[in-house]
Amino acid sequence: MPEIFRLIAPPEAAGQRADRYLADSIGTLSRSRVKTLIEAGRATRDGTVFTAPADPVRAGGAYELAPPAVVDAVPRAQAIAFTILHEDRHLIVLDKPAGLVVHPAPGHEDGTLVNALLAHCGDSLPGIGGERRPGIVHRLDRDTSGVMVVAKTEQALAALSAKFAARDIERAYVALVWGLVLPASGEIEGAIGRDPRDRKRMALVTRGGKAALTRYRTTGVYHSAASLLECRLATGRTHQIRVHLASAGHPVVGDPVYLRRIPAVSRGVPEPARGRLLDFPRQALHAAVLGFRHPVTGHEMRFETPLPEDFNGLLGALSES
Numbered sequence: 001m002p003e004i005f006r007l008i009a010p011p012e013a014a015g016q017r018a019d020r021y022l023a024d025s026i027g028t029l030s031r032s033r034v035k036t037l038i039e040a041g042r043a044t045r046d047g048t049v050f051t052a053p054a055d056p057v058r059a060g061g062a063y064e065l066a067p068p069a070v071v072d073a074v075p076r077a078q079a080i081a082f083t084i085l086h087e088d089r090h091l092i093v094l095d096k097p098a099g100l101v102v103h104p105a106p107g108h109e110d111g112t113l114v115n116a117l118l119a120h121c122g123d124s125l126p127g128i129g130g131e132r133r134p135g136i137v138h139r140l141d142r143d144t145s146g147v148m149v150v151a152k153t154e155q156a157l158a159a160l161s162a163k164f165a166a167r168d169i170e171r172a173y174v175a176l177v178w179g180l181v182l183p184a185s186g187e188i189e190g191a192i193g194r195d196p197r198d199r200k201r202m203a204l205v206t207r208g209g210k211a212a213l214t215r216y217r218t219t220g221v222y223h224s225a226a227s228l229l230e231c232r233l234a235t236g237r238t239h240q241i242r243v244h245l246a247s248a249g250h251p252v253v254g255d256p257v258y259l260r261r262i263p264a265v266s267r268g269v270p271e272p273a274r275g276r277l278l279d280f281p282r283q284a285l286h287a288a289v290l291g292f293r294h295p296v297t298g299h300e301m302r303f304e305t306p307l308p309e310d311f312n313g314l315l316g317a318l319s320e321s
Contacts (some may be wrong), residue, residue, distance in 0.1 A: 084191030146287025170291030273321035
């Protein structure tokens with residue numbers, strides 16, 4: 001656990017800059033480090049967060065400074081179960097469950113697929129393609145389930161990366177979206193980039209984005225309120241399917257980022273299916289198919305994964321309602 005520094009300001013500290021007082025009193029952190037921590041919201045005075053390093057110290061004030069936990073520079077191996085569809089000396093094809101982050105990132109420093117792969121592969125994986133993302137050729141969002149391929153050698157990594165870049169990969173996703181999609185099949189095209197109003201979201205943009213094309217076809221309709229789609233990617237942009245479908249007025253059911261309000265069409269779904277639809281806890285998106293030519297042997301490989309239990313159960317409830 002990271003150390004939390006707790007101090008009661010003495011009378012002689014009154015009026016000093018908070019960052020100077022805390023740095024001098026703690027002794028093991030530089031003033032610039034303390035200043036950064038205060039600006040990041042890691043300091044409190046009498047239980048209230050303050051973010052101005054120059055705030056004058058109040059005599060008798062109870063100050064706390066809580067540096068974040070130290071993060072390993074290299075991900076550590078962790079025994080986390082995952083389903084393997086195929087494995088050889090060059091690559092692993094797996095079925096990623098929803099909820100599993102692919103590689104370490106701020107807020108998810110461990111417990112990721114990379115940690116699990118390091119435990120599974122031992123000494124053969126570290127360093128392939130970089131320490132933080134060893135073997136990762138492509139990724140799925142944390143709450144998207146489905147099939148992925150991971151390289152185990154530099155040769156496989158280079159070849160697979162080239163195939164993804166050239167779109168020489170078959171990829172099909174299953175998405176449950178709000179509304180009756182018309183036409184029932186077609187294409188959605190539009191450049192995707194960071195949303196200028198919210199940097200945590202992606203959006204269709206007119207400048208600075210990357211071209212993106214999603215092909216879809218409807219495979220099921222439920223009470224004219226929700227549609228089941230097969231989506232195929234002609235490009236591979238961050239959140240591409242989710243952004244394109246939301247921009248077309250058909251956000252993915254359960255999407256925590258691109259579904260902003262309760263769709264009016266939900267009123268047409270009988271209970272209890274309506275409740276399950278509205279309460280689905282993640283985006284209803286599954287990477288169902290991945291096909292490619294083996295990067296070393298040249299053999300055609302194609303993998304198809306079934307819908308996970310929660311997604312399949314939701315469809316069952318809609319079908320029975």
